[in-house]
Structure formats: C-alpha cells, structure tokens
C-alpha cells in the first residue's frame with residue numbers, strides 16, 4: 561500500500577476516544593507515577609496531554625509550590641481545566657517546538673510516541689528536559705496480545721484487527737512500541753529503569769471495548785477499501801464491541817520509567 565505516513569492518524573477532535581482511554585489507563589498511570597518520589601514543589605511536564613486528566617491530577621502532586629506544564633497541538637480540552645493556578649497549558653508540537661533543558665522533575669508521555677514518526681528525536685528531547693534525578697514515564701501499547709477470547713466474533717476480530725494494524729503501519733504508527741520502551745530508556749543513559757505491562761479482557765460494552773469501538777468508527781474511512789474491509793465488516797465489528805457475549809484480550813499497555821542520573825547534565829548541556 562502506498563499511503564503516505566500521516567503525522568497523527570486521529571484528529572484531535574476525537575475527545576470521546578481520548579476520554580475512553582483515560583477511563584481505562586488513568587488508574588495504572590496514577591499508581592505507577594504515585595510510586596515515584598515526586599514531591600510538592602516538583603516541575604512536571606505532561607506531553608500530548610489530550611483530555612488533561614493526568615495533568616489535572618499532577619497539579620495535586622506538584623502542589624502550590626510546583627508547576628505542571630501540559631502541552632498538546634490542540635489545547636482546547638486543557639484550557640477547559642479550571643481552578644489550577646499551578647497549571648500552565650502550552651500549545652506545543654513536541655516534534656518541532658523547543659523544550660527547556662535540565663528542567664523537569666517528571667516528564668510523562670502516554671500514547672503519543674507511538675504516533676510520531678520522529679519518536680527517536682522526541683524521546684531524546686524529553687530526556688534532555690529532565691533535571692538530574694528527574695523521572696521520565698513513557699506509556700505506549702503493544703498489540704501482540706490482542707487475540708480473541710470468545711468464539712463469538714473471533715474471526716471478525718482477527719480480520720479487522722489485522723487490517724487495523726496494516727492501516728496503523730501505513731500511517732506510521734508503531735503498534736508494537738510498548739515492548740521497546742525499557743531498552744529505549746536504557747539507551748538514553750537513564751538509571752532505575754523499570755516497566756509494567758497491563759492487559760485486560762475487553763468484553764463487549766465495557767470501557768475497553770468502547771475505546772476500540774470509538775477508534776474503529778473514527779478510522780472507518782481508512783479501514784474500508786480494496787484489499788481492506790467492507791463497510792459491512794466494520795458495522796459487524798462495531799456491533800460486536802457492544803455485545804456482552806464478545807470478548808478479546810486488549811493490547812498490552814506498557815509503562816516504562818527511568819531517571820536521569822544525579823550529576824549528569826543533559827546531553828545537550830544547560831539552557
């Protein structure tokens with residue numbers, strides 16, 4: 561297929577999809593960041609902050625003496641957050657726009673790197689933004705686990721999933737990035753690198769299946785076509801996502817973390 565890689569397959573109007581992902585992933589993100597030594601007064605950076613639920617929560621962690629910078633190419637949802645004097649919303653393209661050096665105690669980026677063709681350079685930029693001792697937490701999915709659980713819809717799920725991954729690949733989305741995250745953080749010279757992967761059984765009608773349903777409906781225009789799916793196949797899968805008798809394993813949500821060694825300046829030097 562000769563499709564040009566897109567910068568970002570999902571347009572930022574897709575807040576329903578982003579909020580569905582927040583319902584699924586926020587609990588794990590908060591538990592893992594909560595286990596790091598981020599203290600009041602911390603400077604936190606939330607990149608590609610989307611609906612803003614994690615940026616909002618980080619404002620409590622950073623406290624009134626700290627700061628949370630929430631960036632996105634589309635900041636409408638972030639600007640709707642009120643009553644957070646320690647929140648700075650920044651319209652910012654992480655690929656093109658500059659970032660502070662040696663500045664943050666925490667950098668968090670979830671479900672963003674997998675979409676970016678420039679993910680190597682972006683990760684380097686995010687690491688360079690860390691102060692010595694600062695943590696980076698990166699989260700991306702890995703679709704290796706997405707196999708059917710129920711007989712109902714098993715064939716349909718496998719077929720639509722394989723075309724969906726084809727479309728992702730053609731659009732430049734790295735749908736197996738999750739497995740690479742720990743090694744990528746180690747390659748940046750970070751220490752205390754750790755990881756956790758989370759999988760659930762997506763049953764029709766639950767938030768996991770809803771995330772997939774919204775995402776498939778949104779991608780219909782790319783999924784349907786010669787050598788791809790028919791509209792009827794997409795419609796059938798959308799129905800299955802709502803059927804309580806349908807189930808499949810979710811992709812793995814991989815969270816990986818690492819910290820900038822004390823005494824090490826960012827590879828680019830200080831600002």
Ligand SMILES: C[S@@+](CC[C@H](N)C(=O)[O-])C[C@H]1O[C@@H](n2cnc3c(N)ncnc32)[C@H](O)[C@@H]1O
Pocket residue numbers: 567568572578581582607608609610611612631632633634652653654655669670671672675
């Ligand atoms: C799948 S959503 C994830 C949102 C949020 N991080 C979360 O996990 O709930 C991807 C987000 O990245 C943003 N994004 C895409 N390309 C970006 C870029 N080049 N710079 C900054 N944000 C970007 C999108 O606008 C969107 O809000």
